[in-house]
Amino acid sequence: MEKALEVHELRVAVNDKEVVKRASLELREGETALLLGPNGSGKTSLLCAIAGHPRYKVLSGSIKLFGEVVNDVPSFERVKRGLALAFQKPPIIKGLRFRDLLNRVASKSGCDEKFVKEVVQLLSIEHLLDRYYGYGFSGGELKRAEIALLLVSKPRVALIDEPDSGVDVDSVMIIASALHELRKNAGSSMLIVTHTGLISRHVSFDKLYVMINGEIVMETSDKMVLEDILSKGFSWVKKKYAKELSS
Amino acid sequence: MRKSLVLERARRALSKPASHGPDVDITMYLGKAMRGKEKASGVPTQEVNLGKGRVSAMYYQINERIEILKSVSPCVEISPIDNVEESEFVWNAVPPDLDKYVASVALYGHGGFFVRVKKGCRVELPIQTCFFMTGGAQLVHNVIVVEEGAEAVVVTGCSIMPESIGFHAAVTEIYLSRGAKLIDVMIHSWNNVTHVRPRTVAILESGATYVSYYVNMSRTRTIQTMPKIMLKGEGSQCYAASVVLGLGEGYYDIGSYAVLEGGESSAQLVSKVVARDSAKIVSRLRIDAHGRGSRGFAECNALILGEGAGVSTIPELVSSTSDAELYHEASIGKIRGDELEYLMLKGFTEREAIALLVRSFVDVKLDFLPPNVRKSMNSVLELLAKRSSG
Incomplete structure (x- = not known):
């Protein structure tokens, strides 16, 4: 399998503050990885940097998409090359109807109307289409809307930020089934950020990364580690990797 | 109003500035217009095919000359304003001495239309009108009468050739009888050396509805307009939205003014302006409430794109009755970085x-x-x- 995404020794700053201090990860085509970490550990910052967010400055290290370094490639160009990011908290955009945004994103990726309809149905978001994006959406609706935008952009590499936080179990299950579709039909690689691990009950994963204080401190394909983290907390990881962290 | 009185009042106002907006010396534009009306109006003799199912009537004027004037609907009568003799609908809503721009139309105007939508008719296809100029002055006078229970849509476009120096003044008088409805769409496309002064007054009888959309997305040297909607009748209502994109070094003073005289009358005025480059925009919305139970809402929002542009929003509410509800909302902002x-x-x-x-x-x-x-x-x-x- 070709390497879809490679992040090597990445350091990232926002407003001159270093938020990602050392991050390396790798995602092969069709692979799913979880990225776990406590609040404020830099997970969202890492995704933003990978997606090319203009406020997240790469200080050193590299981001490769299908073998090509994209550090200086603007975000829209990365999307063209198959990268897509589902936000944890998208902004509310008054005046922009969700239907309009969904159709425009779909048309950029060449999605047809039929596919968009299927996505809408799959995520149970028909009632949101004529509302302004995010306006009056519940937490679960907002997550489902973001996942819909992700699906219609037909990504080869999907970055998904906290799909399971602040939502009810039903919404998590709907989102999980959409992610199954994404993997099955589009063969997308997925990097899923979570701090509760709830999504892992419904989406199988190939490997797991743990990020603490801006560093990726653990990479494993041992799924039992997730159970350890969920039962013992991130302090267990901290203790386990205390040596590396202090060095 | 008698024609002689119109002319007399207009003459007296020929140097009267408008209440808002920069004062423009219009004498340099009036030379040709002042020489007489020999080329004006008249019914075009050339037959035109308006096509099926697109419009109910059409009026097309280039400079002072009417190119197309035709109705294909038995419900819509259209004629050149210059052919209309003294009428209760001519110079009744807009006083000929309002300011020098109106006065210039009254004295030297060429062209414009008189439209009558007959009682009880619901005209679904739009009445399309267009004013195009290649430079100089275009001074036009339009009257729209929608009779009792009738409904119509008027779509108007006004434009000028690029780089042509021009002055456009248009007086529009609108009369909506009981239960009548008019949707009035106006699109402006000017250039950076044109001065524009439209003057519109709509009078609504009981149960009448007036809906207006105004869009200007062109560089315009100066424009000042503030259509006045007189909601005289019980339960009359209006919605007026103006959308303006200010470009270049243009000066745009644009607004709407609703006077709620009828009991239970209501008005919603909306202004959305976007200023770019060095454009300056003044966005005025005013609602006066006199009728019992009248309601009004004025929404004035502005977006400034980049340094150099400027916007002033002026929402104004006036009431002479305790039984009215008036609200306004105003904002000036920029594109949000997170969005x-x-x-x-x-x-x-x-x-x-x-x-x-x-x-x-x-x-x-x-x-x-x-x-x-x-x-x-x-x-x-x-x-x-x-x-x-x-």
């Missing part, structure tokens, strides 16, 4: 994202429009948004 970044991360270029956000900002209620006109209006607003992003 822009979000769209760029969704695959839009910066220009595309700005255009999309501007389109969102100018999202006025288009529900009143018939589907075909709504579609066209959507395209116009899309174009405006694209222009705003450079």
Whole structure:
């Protein structure tokens, strides 16, 4: 399998503050990885940097998409090359109807109307289409809307930020089934950020990364580690990797 | 009003400045217009085919000359204003001495139309009118009368050749009888050396509805307009939305003014302005309430794109009754960074994202429009948004 995404020794700053201090990860085509970490550990910052967010400055290290370094490639160009990011908290955009945004994103990726309809149905978001994006959406609706935008952009590499936080179990299950579709039909690689691990009950994963204080401190394909983290907390990881962290 | 009185009052006002907006010396534009009306109006003799199912009537004027004047609907009568003798509908709503721009139309005007939509008729296809100029002065006078229970849509476009120096003044008088409804769409496209002074007054009888959309997305040297909607009748209502993109070094003083005289009358005035380059925009909305139980809402929002541009929003509410409810909302802001970044991360270029956000900002209620006109209006607003992003 070709390497879809490679992040090597990445350091990232926002407003001159270093938020990602050392991050390396790798995602092969069709692979799913979880990225776990406590609040404020830099997970969202890492995704933003990978997606090319203009406020997240790469200080050193590299981001490769299908073998090509994209550090200086603007975000829209990365999307063209198959990268897509589902936000944890998208902004509310008054005046922009969700239907309009969904159709425009779909048309950029060449999605047809039929596919968009299927996505809408799959995520149970028909009632949101004529509302302004995010306006009056519940937490679960907002997550489902973001996942819909992700699906219609037909990504080869999907970055998904906290799909399971602040939502009810039903919404998590709907989102999980959409992610199954994404993997099955589009063969997308997925990097899923979570701090509760709830999504892992419904989406199988190939490997797991743990990020603490801006560093990726653990990479494993041992799924039992997730159970350890969920039962013992991130302090267990901290203790386990205390040596590396202090060095 | 007697014609002689109109002319007399107009003469006295020929140097009277307008209450708002920069004063323009119009004498340099009036030379040709003052020489007489020999080329004016008249019914065009050339037969035109308006096509099936597109418009109910059409009026097309270039400079002073009427090129097309035709109705294909038995419900719509259209004639050159110059052929209309003294009438209760001519110079009744707009006083000929309002200011020097109106006075110049009364004294030297060439062309314009008189439209009558007959009682009880519901005219679904739009009445399309167009004023085009190649330079100089275009001074026109229009009257629209919608009789009792009738409904119509008027779509007007006004434009000038690029780089041609011009002055356009248009007086429009609108009379809506009991239960009548008019949807009035106006699209302006000028250039950076043109001065524009439209003057519109609409008078609504009981149960009448007036819906107005005004869009200007062009460089315009100066424009000042503030259509006045007189809601005289019980239960009369209006919705007036203006959307303006200020470009270049243009000066735009644009607003709406509703006077709620009828009991239970209501008005919603909306202004969405976007200023770019060094453009200056003044956005005025005023609602006066005198009728018992009248209600009004004025919404004045502005977006400034980049340094150099400037906006002033002036919402004003006046009431002479304790039984009225009036509200206003005003804001001036810029494109929000988080929204822009979000769209760029969704695959839009910066220009595309700005255009999309501007389109969102100018999202006025288009529900009143018939589907075909709504579609066209959507395209116009899309174009405006694209222009705003450079």
